[in-house]
Amino acid sequence: MSAPPPEQSSHRPAGPPGFGRQVPTRSNTRVLLITVLAVVLVGGGLSAWLLSAPSYDRATARGTAEAFADALNSSNVDAAKELLCSTDRRGFGQSTAGALGSVNVTLDRVDADSDKGTAVFTMSANVAGASIGRQDVTIPLQRTGDDGQWEICGLSDAGFGN
Numbered sequence: 001m002s003a004p005p006p007e008q009s010s011h012r013p014a015g016p017p018g019f020g021r022q023v024p025t026r027s028n029t030r031v032l033l034i035t036v037l038a039v040v041l042v043g044g045g046l047s048a049w050l051l052s053a054p055s056y057d058r059a060t061a062r063g064t065a066e067a068f069a070d071a072l073n074s075s076n077v078d079a080a081k082e083l084l085c086s087t088d089r090r091g092f093g094q095s096t097a098g099a100l101g102s103v104n105v106t107l108d109r110v111d112a113d114s115d116k117g118t119a120v121f122t123m124s125a126n127v128a129g130a131s132i133g134r135q136d137v138t139i140p141l142q143r144t145g146d147d148g149q150w151e152i153c154g155l156s157d158a159g160f161g162n
Contacts, residue, residue, distance in 0.1 A: 065119035085153035
């Protein structure tokens with residue numbers, strides 16, 4: 001006599017072991033939520049940090065003056081030269097930046113009409129080891145023709161030498 005085949009219990013799904021439905025537990029859901037939240041926070045923080053770099057609106061006299069102050073403070077000669085008119089650009093270079101040494105520039109105010117203006121900066125510098133105290137410097141600005149952007153023009157009149 002042969003033994004009857006074993007009955008399969010109704011609570012186990014058919015198929016190979018490990019392929020049955022698993023009900024997510026509360027701890028798995030919590031770990032998933034924490035992981036998603038961490039990714040969102042880190043991604044958002046990274047995006048905010050990358051976008052926090054200053055961007056200046058060259059279509060305004062104030063934006064151009066702020067960009068110039070930032071370029072001088074960071075000793076970025078190339079960025080400063082991009083803000084100058086062609087006349088000033090020829091006389092402004094590494095020698096000018098080297099002569100300035102360590103500089104601290106603060107934009108105090110900008111006065112501008114439709115196509116001309118001035119920016120007033122407070123500057124202090126260390127030149128060849130000598131400290132130059134705080135001085136107010138007024139630098140002329142003008143709007144360029146075709147693109148409508150503002151530029152610094154008249155550095156020699158402001159005492160930067162050309």
